Amino acid sequence: MLTSLPNLLTLSRIVVIPIIIGLFFVREHWAAWAACVLFGAAAITDYVDGYLARSWSQVSIVGKFLDPIADKLLVAAVLFMLVAVDKLNGISVLPAVVILLREVLVSGLREFLAGIRVGMPVSKLAKWKTAIQMVALGILIVGNDGPPWLPVELIGEIGLWAAGLLTLITGWDYMQAGWKHMNEEREPEPEPTPRPGQPHGTTGAARSVG
Template sequence: MKWTLPNILTILRLLAAPGVAVMFLYFTRPYADWFALVLFLVAAMTDWFDGYLARAWKQETKMGTMLDPIADKAMVVVALMVIVGYSSMSPWLVLPATVILFREVFVSGLREYLGDVAGTLKVTKLAKWKTTAQMIAIAVLFAQGVFEHYLVASTEGMDQAMVDDILSGREEDLHGLRWKLDGMIWSGHLGLWLLWLAAALTLLSGIDYFRKSVPYLKDDA
């Protein structure tokens, strides 16, 4: 394997995938959410840089071509696992996450079966859009966790009546409960909408990949 900068970025992104989950093992929240969010964003940005640099510097390699989609899928799968695991298991979150995970497993298995033929099925713009939508949705959902835990920390020592008075404007909002609550609500809604969009694009790209694979799956007459 050639240790070019694009390949190194790809490998670092691959290693960052389990790192997202490890953040929640060694840090308390909201620090775990912050570290996971920053790690995920940095890793997501390398997804664009490594491909751009490989093409610009003519350093495209077979190893990099193979590892790049694996790193993307690892980031998405691990991050979704963490988000679902720390959520209330709402069907509005679990269903699109299931669609995304199922598609990634199905297409990965299909590529393994196709072998060298899979390399002839080029990555489409639809597949790139679905990856972008997945990354943005996951980042926003991590941000929701940050808002949520700062809100909970700010209400420590308050009873529900005091919280209600502050949020209704009857008491002065000295701890910023309102903007933390608004941030939690809006990032949660936006993250879910983006995740459903990502799930739709993921499903469509999976169908498109399967359709292109059908000629190679037919038994010889």
């Protein structure tokens, strides 16, 4: 049900995206911190909505559909905006590219596996990747608007590189798991058992007589 609390929390991650984007264009200290707080709150809902859905037995098809989409939209929007306002530049853009490409890869893989009715559960390492990634992005949103005595940008970039490394590892793990299903050969369907008195191989359509 779309109006259940877990689904509303998931939707809130999508609703907050344009607000965060708008705050990037406000060149004030408070705007950077406000964007960080909103992003942090949205990231927390990624855990809370799933926990509530399982605890309250409100896991739904809508929730399963919206949850990964909301996550990817939020992360992609923030990464693009960090590059746009030059809070992320140079070689530090590489882990951002890796993260985005991995999201596309995993999305395509999940779609393929769903077509053959195979699930792909999230690994513990992937959960750690997500946690480090969200913390790093929140720090980078603040950037130079953080305390002057703290190397905020450097800390955020180190976190993003760590998330990028875990992204490569988990992406490879998912690809290996999916590849096994891609290479699986379907078992041949058993031939129908001939009826009593019927010669073997004549089941089905009658043979034509030449």
